[in-house]
Amino acid sequence: METAQTIASDGFVIEAADREAILHERDHYEEPQAACIEALKIVQRRHGWVPDGAIPVIAGLLGVSPASVEGVATFYSLIFRQPVGRHVILVCDSSSCFLMDYEALRDALTEKLGIQFGQTTPDGRFTLLPVCCLGACDRGPAVMIDDDTFGPVQPDDLDTLLEAYA
Amino acid sequence: MTDAVSRLRYRCQLNQGADERREETHPLTWRLNDDGRPVFHKEYVEKDGYAAVRQALNELTGAQVIDAMKTANVRGRGGAGFSAGVKWGLTLQGEGMPRGYIVCNADEMEPGTFKDRLLMEQIPHLLIEGMILAAYANNARYGYIFLRGEYIEAARSITRALDEAREAGWLGADIAGSGFDFDIALHTGAGRYICGEETALINSLEGKRANPRAKPPFPGQSGAWGKPTAVNNVETLCNAPAVIRHGAEWYQALSGDLSDDGGTKLYGVSGRVKRTGLWELPIGTPGTELLDRAGGIRDGQQLKAWLPGGGSTGFLLPEHLELALDFDTIGQAGSRMGTGLLTVVTDQQSIVSLMRNLEAFFSRESCGWCTPCREGLPWTVKLLQALERGEGERGDIEMLDQLAIGLGPGRTFCAHAPGAAMPLSSALHYFRHEFEQGVRHETGPAHADPIPVGEV
Ligand SMILES: Cc1cc2nc3c(=O)[nH]c(=O)nc-3n(C[C@H](O)[C@H](O)[C@H](O)COP(=O)(O)O)c2cc1C
Numbered sequence: 001m002e003t004a005q006t007i008a009s010d011g012f013v014i015e016a017a018d019r020e021a022i023l024h025e026r027d028h029y030e031e032p033q034a035a036c037i038e039a040l041k042i043v044q045r046r047h048g049w050v051p052d053g054a055i056p057v058i059a060g061l062l063g064v065s066p067a068s069v070e071g072v073a074t075f076y077s078l079i080f081r082q083p084v085g086r087h088v089i090l091v092c093d094s095s096s097c098f099l100m101d102y103e104a105l106r107d108a109l110t111e112k113l114g115i116q117f118g119q120t121t122p123d124g125r126f127t128l129l130p131v132c133c134l135g136a137c138d139r140g141p142a143v144m145i146d147d148d149t150f151g152p153v154q155p156d157d158l159d160t161l162l163e164a165y166a
Numbered sequence: 167m168t169d170a171v172s173r174l175r176y177r178c179q180l181n182q183g184a185d186e187r188r189e190e191t192h193p194l195t196w197r198l199n200d201d202g203r204p205v206f207h208k209e210y211v212e213k214d215g216y217a218a219v220r221q222a223l224n225e226l227t228g229a230q231v232i233d234a235m236k237t238a239n240v241r242g243r244g245g246a247g248f249s250a251g252v253k254w255g256l257t258l259q260g261e262g263m264p265r266g267y268i269v270c271n272a273d274e275m276e277p278g279t280f281k282d283r284l285l286m287e288q289i290p291h292l293l294i295e296g297m298i299l300a301a302y303a304n305n306a307r308y309g310y311i312f313l314r315g316e317y318i319e320a321a322r323s324i325t326r327a328l329d330e331a332r333e334a335g336w337l338g339a340d341i342a343g344s345g346f347d348f349d350i351a352l353h354t355g356a357g358r359y360i361c362g363e364e365t366a367l368i369n370s371l372e373g374k375r376a377n378p379r380a381k382p383p384f385p386g387q388s389g390a391w392g393k394p395t396a397v398n399n400v401e402t403l404c405n406a407p408a409v410i411r412h413g414a415e416w417y418q419a420l421s422g423d424l425s426d427d428g429g430t431k432l433y434g435v436s437g438r439v440k441r442t443g444l445w446e447l448p449i450g451t452p453g454t455e456l457l458d459r460a461g462g463i464r465d466g467q468q469l470k471a472w473l474p475g476g477g478s479t480g481f482l483l484p485e486h487l488e489l490a491l492d493f494d495t496i497g498q499a500g501s502r503m504g505t506g507l508l509t510v511v512t513d514q515q516s517i518v519s520l521m522r523n524l525e526a527f528f529s530r531e532s533c534g535w536c537t538p539c540r541e542g543l544p545w546t547v548k549l550l551q552a553l554e555r556g557e558g559e560r561g562d563i564e565m566l567d568q569l570a571i572g573l574g575p576g577r578t579f580c581a582h583a584p585g586a587a588m589p590l591s592s593a594l595h596y597f598r599h600e601f602e603q604g605v606r607h608e609t610g611p612a613h614a615d616p617i618p619v620g621e622v
């Protein structure tokens with residue numbers, strides 16, 4: 001009994017609404033495999049990341065092999081395969097921002113948060129990641145926090161900015 | 167969001183006021199509002215929107231639309247400059263051919279490029295109208311807008327515009343009473359620069375890893391799900407409505423004596439200039455005018471070099487600013503126009519450091535399929551890091567020369583590696599002395615083996 005419960009709670013259970021959304025996405029394309037990335041994003045929106053247990057569940061819903069879902073899940077940089085913080089900070093590290101002192105901003109951020117790229121603050125508040133050109137090069141250095149894009153962001157702006165994300 | 171935070175928010179904006187933008191001269195931007203408010207359906211239709219679709223679908227054949235695009239000489243604004251009309255003419259269609267797809271490449275991730283964002287956020291119906299025209303010309307059944315996941319605002323605008331267009335009968339069955347049917351879905355990506363390469367994009371659209379495909383077959387023969395597929399950049403597609411509405415001759419004349427290419431271009435400038443941003447100007451406008459409009463270099467620094475259209479284009483010198491910014495002229499100067507958004511580098515900025523940054527980007531973003539790209543780029547980064555720190559060894563620069571050749575055209579499945587090679591070979595050519603300053607050791611321990619992709 002106990003064991004069964006442990007397995008059930010450890011196992012990944014997909015929310016009914018997410019299952020519906022994934023099945024709906026499937027109909028937008030000629031082949032179900034095409035809905036794979038969107039399915040991963042739906043799971044990620046709910047959980048913050050894509051746990052291993054979600055892979056066979058998505059594969060089952062789409063009728064494709066778990067290996068193909070796993071292959072996709074590990075390819076794309078915005079699909080997270082580890083838990084992330086409540087807020088994800090993407091810092092543009094491409095050329096135009098680099099020319100506008102991106103490295104000073106990065107150093108200020110890593111120092112302030114006490115973490116490096118790819119890490120999450122111990123309080124679970126922020127995850128810090130580099131990102132390709134955010135298409136905000138006219139206002140670099142640019143960063144994105146969750147769904148919001150900012151720029152230019154100077155090291156002095158960080159306190160104000162981060163405060164907005166509890 | 168507090169005022170202090172909202173002040174930091176990125177807002178995408180054209181640098182030209184309504185007084186300068188006219189229907190006769192600014193086909194892409196004349197409808198935009200000075201305050202950046204998006205032009206949605208009601209306003210778009212009031213400003214002659216969807217007139218080109220009504221006209222083409224009812225009065226022209228698909229072949230005539232293709233001819234107009236050829237005569238207008240609309241060259242691909244995604245960077246390669248291939249004629250849109252010629253591309254559409256090569257799409258398989260007709261007897262026994264299934265109707266295929268129009269895919270809009272909205273993956274904009276080329277370092278230094280921020281133009282498609284403006285069109286999608288502020289005038290999404292122009293893109294939709296362009297896609298309908300492309301669909302009609304290519305006899306496509308369905309369209310996808312492949313939008314990078316980070317473009318949240320663009321996704322909002324497009325989603326609303328697609329609903330409005332469907333509601334108004336511009337999408338769906340029997341468009342504008344013509345009997346033609348077509349619809350569009352928005353597909354948002356999940357990161358990775360390589361998704362912008364058109365065959366990688368098709369794989370990604372199909373829900374696979376974004377490795378490019380070997381060509382041929384070209385997408386026009388066998389693209390998404392094996393069907394004929396035309397992939398075009400956002401800005402390319404946004405040019406189609408004006409070509410149909412005002413005619414190919416009018417469009418071709420927009421660039422006057424400046425260029426053989428037709429129309430206008432969304433040009434931009436980033437880097438240490440007084441006024442960064444975007445301008446719609448006749449294609450072939452020289453870089454001098456752009457730099458003037460940008461107010462020149464700021465902080466008392468001098469222009470040292472510039473990239474004409476993103477991180478995968480070759481460096482040019484201040485003297486090249488006189489050249490017409492069009493595909494052939496910039497190509498003849500040894501670079502590529504690419505996306506046409508200039509990145510400026512000043513005399514206070516190190517070319518070696520910038521190259522290290524660029525190659526780290528290309529190295530990280532390699533899909534890993536071809537050996538020169540997968541192995542050569544991390545090695546390039548290591549050499550550049552050493553030179554940047556003043557720890558280069560004799561032979562390192564020659565090795566970089568070799569790597570630039572090895573990454574060049576014809577050795578890999580896609581243009582990612584050649585894109586990485588172009589800034590490198592031009593930097594080694596024009597700024598060799600800067601690299602030489604990084605060579606300290608006559609001889610020394612050999613560099614360790616190339617580190618794997620993803621670790622630089
Ligand atoms: C590595 C790589 C990345 C690319 N990224 C983009 C992109 O983000 N947007 C784009 O329109 N074209 C991009 N391209 C060019 C496309 O492969 C293709 O040429 C273009 O979408 C064709 O459209 P056009 O003819 O309208 O320019 C990229 C090419 C390469 C090799």
Ligand code: SF4
Nearest residue numbers: 533535536539580582
């Ligand atoms: S050149 Fe690079 S990015 Fe392009 S297919 Fe080869 S390995 Fe992939």
Ligand code: FES
Nearest residue numbers: 092097134136137
């Ligand atoms: S280079 Fe940073 S936003 Fe483009």
